[in-house]
Amino acid sequence: MTNTKYIFPEYKRKNIDRYCEIKSSASYLPEKIVNNEEIIYRNGLPFKSSAIVKSIGVETRHVAYDHESDSDILKKAADKCLVEYGLKPDDLSRLIVNKFYGDNLLPMTASILQQKLQSTTAVHAFDIDGGISSFLHSVDAASRYISTGDDYVLIVSGGMTTKLLSKTDPRIAFLFGDGAASILLGYSKEQHILASYFYSNYEYYENATAITPLTLVDLDQSLDDKDQMSRVFDTYKMDNWKVAEEFYKQAVVAVSQNLFLESGLGINDIDLVLVTENNRKIWELTLDVLGVAEDKSITLLKDYGNTMSAMLPLLLDYGFRTGKIQRGMNIMLISHGEGLSGGGLIYKV
Amino acid sequence: METEIKFPEIRSLKMDRYARIVSTGVGIPQHVVSNQYIIDTYDILATNRAVEYSLGIKERRWTQIDEKLEDLMAEAAIQCLERADIDIDRVDRVIYTKLFGDYMIPASSIGVLRKLGAKKGIPAFDICSACSGFLHAMDMAIRYIATGDDYVLIFGSSAIGKCIRHWGKPDPKTVFLFGDAVVAMLIGYSEIKNFLASYLFTNHALYHNAKVTFGTSFNREDMEELDPSVFFMKISDSNLIFNSSAEYSKIVADKLLEETHLAIDDIDFFVTSDQSTKIWEAQLNMIGIPKEKSQNLFYKYGNTVGAMSPLNLNELIVSGRLKRGDLVMMQAHGAGASSGGMIFRY
Numbered sequence: 001m002t003n004t005k006y007i008f009p010e011y012k013r014k015n016i017d018r019y020c021e022i023k024s025s026a027s028y029l030p031e032k033i034v035n036n037e038e039i040i041y042r043n044g045l046p047f048k049s050s051a052i053v054k055s056i057g058v059e060t061r062h063v064a065y066d067h068e069s070d071s072d073i074l075k076k077a078a079d080k081c082l083v084e085y086g087l088k089p090d091d092l093s094r095l096i097v098n099k100f101y102g103d104n105l106l107p108m109t110a111s112i113l114q115q116k117l118q119s120t121t122a123v124h125a126f127d128i129d130g131g132i133s134s135f136l137h138s139v140d141a142a143s144r145y146i147s148t149g150d151d152y153v154l155i156v157s158g159g160m161t162t163k164l165l166s167k168t169d170p171r172i173a174f175l176f177g178d179g180a181a182s183i184l185l186g187y188s189k190e191q192h193i194l195a196s197y198f199y200s201n202y203e204y205y206e207n208a209t210a211i212t213p214l215t216l217v218d219l220d221q222s223l224d225d226k227d228q229m230s231r232v233f234d235t236y237k238m239d240n241w242k243v244a245e246e247f248y249k250q251a252v253v254a255v256s257q258n259l260f261l262e263s264g265l266g267i268n269d270i271d272l273v274l275v276t277e278n279n280r281k282i283w284e285l286t287l288d289v290l291g292v293a294e295d296k297s298i299t300l301l302k303d304y305g306n307t308m309s310a311m312l313p314l315l316l317d318y319g320f321r322t323g324k325i326q327r328g329m330n331i332m333l334i335s336h337g338e339g340l341s342g343g344g345l346i347y348k349v
Numbered sequence: 350m351e352t353e354i355k356f357p358e359i360r361s362l363k364m365d366r367y368a369r370i371v372s373t374g375v376g377i378p379q380h381v382v383s384n385q386y387i388i389d390t391y392d393i394l395a396t397n398r399a400v401e402y403s404l405g406i407k408e409r410r411w412t413q414i415d416e417k418l419e420d421l422m423a424e425a426a427i428q429c430l431e432r433a434d435i436d437i438d439r440v441d442r443v444i445y446t447k448l449f450g451d452y453m454i455p456a457s458s459i460g461v462l463r464k465l466g467a468k469k470g471i472p473a474f475d476i477c478s479a480c481s482g483f484l485h486a487m488d489m490a491i492r493y494i495a496t497g498d499d500y501v502l503i504f505g506s507s508a509i510g511k512c513i514r515h516w517g518k519p520d521p522k523t524v525f526l527f528g529d530a531v532v533a534m535l536i537g538y539s540e541i542k543n544f545l546a547s548y549l550f551t552n553h554a555l556y557h558n559a560k561v562t563f564g565t566s567f568n569r570e571d572m573e574e575l576d577p578s579v580f581f582m583k584i585s586d587s588n589l590i591f592n593s594s595a596e597y598s599k600i601v602a603d604k605l606l607e608e609t610h611l612a613i614d615d616i617d618f619f620v621t622s623d624q625s626t627k628i629w630e631a632q633l634n635m636i637g638i639p640k641e642k643s644q645n646l647f648y649k650y651g652n653t654v655g656a657m658s659p660l661n662l663n664e665l666i667v668s669g670r671l672k673r674g675d676l677v678m679m680q681a682h683g684a685g686a687s688s689g690g691m692i693f694r695y
Binding site for chain 2: 003006009012013014015067069070093095100104106107109114119120121122123125127128130133134143144145147148150159160163164198199208210212213214216218337339340
C-alpha cells in the first residue's frame with residue numbers, strides 16, 4: 001500500500017532533564033568464521049565470492065555453533081560490558097534485549113539472559129523487537145527511563161541471526177552474520193544524547209519479513225505439517241532493497257535535519273557517523289547524502305556481515321576500543337531497518 | 350532451579366510532565382467458540398459441563414484462518430481513537446506488546462498504521478513481555494509522555510485461534526484456556542498527576558515454566574522432528590502459575606502501596622490478568638480486595654495474554670462502573686515470569 005501523502009513526524013521538543021551516558025560497551029563474535037567460498041561450496045551455489053563482495057559487501061561472517069542459542073551469545077557481550085564497568089546484574093534498573101527470534105518465541109529472551117548472568121534479583125527485563133532499528137529505539141527508551149528515575153539500563157543486542165535463515169537464497173545466505181554487542185547506560189550530570197529522531201514507513205512494510213506462527217498459517221493453508229516445517233529453516237524473506245532507495249535518501253535528509261534542529265549542531269560539528277550496514281550500498285548512500293567521507297565512518301560489514309540489531313552497538317564498541325571514538329566527539333548514529341523503521345541520534349562522548 | 354530471587358525495590362517516578370488514560374478500544378474476533386465446538390471439532394474426551402465447572406470458562410473468541418492480527422489491531426485502534434476524538438496522525442508513538450505479530454519482523458505496530466492509512470510515519474516498535482506486557486507498555490508510555498510525547502498508542506493482544514484451527518490436534522489440557530483479543534489504549538498528556546506509582550519485575554527462575562518453544566534454542570538436527578506444538582504455549586506446571594500469580598499480586602500491591610502511602614481500602618478498583626477465574630480470585634484474596642471492586646472476563650474471553658488486564662479495564666470503563674478520578678490498581682502477571690503493576694487515577 002502506497003502512502004502518497006507521506007509525511008515525516010514533526011520535530012517535538014523533549015522534556016529530559018536527568019541525563020545519561022554510555023558507561024561501558026562490549027562485543028562478542030563467535031569464534032567460527034565462515035567465508036563466502038565455504039557457503040558457495042557447501043550449498044552448491046552458482047556464485048563467485050568476488051561478485052558477492054562487490055554486490056553486498058560481505059566477505060566473511062562469524063557463525064555460532066548449532067547447539068548455542070541467542071542467550072549464550074548475548075550473555076558473553078553482556079557479561080563483558082557489566083564487568084568492564086564493575087556493575088553486578090542485580091544493580092541494574094532494567095535490562096533490554098534486542099533479538100531476531102530469541103531462544104523461544106515466549107517468554108522474553110531478556111529473562112533467560114538474566115538467568116545466565118546469574119542475577120539474584122528479579123530486575124525488570126524484556127525485549128524490544130521489530131528488526132534492526134530496535135537497538136536505537138532501545139537507546140532512546142533507556143534515556144527516557146533514566147530521565148524518569150532509572151540509574152542503570154543495560155541494552156544487549158543481536159544473537160544468532162543465521163541459524164533460522166536460508167542457506168541458498170543469495171540475498172540472505174551471504175548477507176547475515178552472528179554476533180552480539182552491549183552498552184550500559186547510566187545517569188550523568190551532563191547531557192550526552194543531544195538529539196534523537198525516529199520514523200516509520202509502511203509503504204515498504206513487506207519488503208523484508210520474518211515469519212511467526214500466524215504467518216505460517218497465512219502462507220500455507222493447504223500444506224501439511226511436514227511441508228510447513230521446512231519454512232522454519234527459511235524464516236526471513238527479502239525483496240530488492242532498491243525499491244526503497246529514494247526513500248532511504250529522503251529519510252537520511254529528514255533524520256539529519258531533525259537531529260540538527262534539536263541539537264543546534266550542523267554536519268560540520270559531527271566527528272563520526274555510524275550507520276547500520278544493512279548492505280554496503282545503504283552505508284554508502286547514507287554517507288553520500290550526508291556529504292561525509294568514508295573515513296568519518298566505520299565499516300565492519302566485510303568481516304561481520306549484517307548482524308541486525310547488533311550492528312550499531314558493534315560499531316560503537318569498535319570505535320571505543322580502537323580509539324576512533326574520543327571524548328568530546330559528536331557521533332551521529334543512523335539506523336535503517338525493516339518496517340521500514342529508522343531513526344538517528346547524536347551522542348556527545 | 351531453586352535460586353533465591355530478591356525482588357527489586359520500587360523506584361519513584363521522577364516526572365514533571367504527566368500522563369492520563371485518554372481512551373481504550375477493543376478488537377475481538379466475531380466467531381464465538383463454545384466448549385462444545387472444541388470438544389466436537391478436536392474429538393476431545395470431555396463434556397461442556399465438566400469444562401465449565403473445572404475451568405470456569407463458557408466460551409472464547411478465535412480468529413478465523415483468514416483473519417489477521419492487524420485487522421483486530423485496527424479495529425481496536427479505531428474504537429480507541431474515536432472515543433478520544435483524536436486522529437491517528439496526532440499520535441507520537443505506537444508500542445505493541447505481543448504474543449505473536451503477523452510477522453516477527455517488521456513490527457506489527459507499523460502494520461496497524463498501514464491498516465489505518467496513517468499519513469505520518471509514526472515511530473513504532475513491538476515489545477515482547479507476554480501476559481504482563483500491557484503494564485510494561487503503559488509504563489513506557491507514561492515515560493515517553495513525561496519526556497516530551499503528547500500521545501502514545503499502545504496495544505496488547507493474543508491471536509492464536511487461527512493456529513489451532515489450522516494445525517488441529519491441540520493440547521486438550523490447554524485448548525480451552527486461550528482466546529483472542531486486542532486492546533488499544535491511548536495515553537496522553539495531562540496537566541495533573543494521575544500515575545502515582547509503577548512497578549515491574551522479571552523473575553528468570555520461572556523462565557522455563559511457560560514457553561512457546563520455537564526459536565534459536567532448537568538444534569537444526571532436532572528441527573527435522575518439529576511438529577506444530579512448538580508454536581503453542583507449553584505450560585510445565587500450572588500450579589506454579591497459580592501460586593506465583595497470587596504471590597506476585599501481593600508483592601506488587603505492597604510495593605505500590607508503600608510508594609504511594611495508600612492503604613488497600615483506598616483503592617476503588619483492582620484490575621488484573623485473569624488467566625482463570627481461580628487465579629483472579631486468588632489474587633483478590635491475597636491482596637484483600639472484594640469482588641465488587643474488580644472485574645473478571647475469563648469466562649467469556651479466556652486467557653487473552655497481553656489483552657487480559659486491559660480488557661477488564663475497558664469493561665469497567667464501558668460499563669460506567671469506573672469513573673474519572675477513581676483510584677485504580679492495575680496489575681498483570683505472566684510468562685517470564687514477569688509481573689507489573691501501577692496505581693493511577695482514571
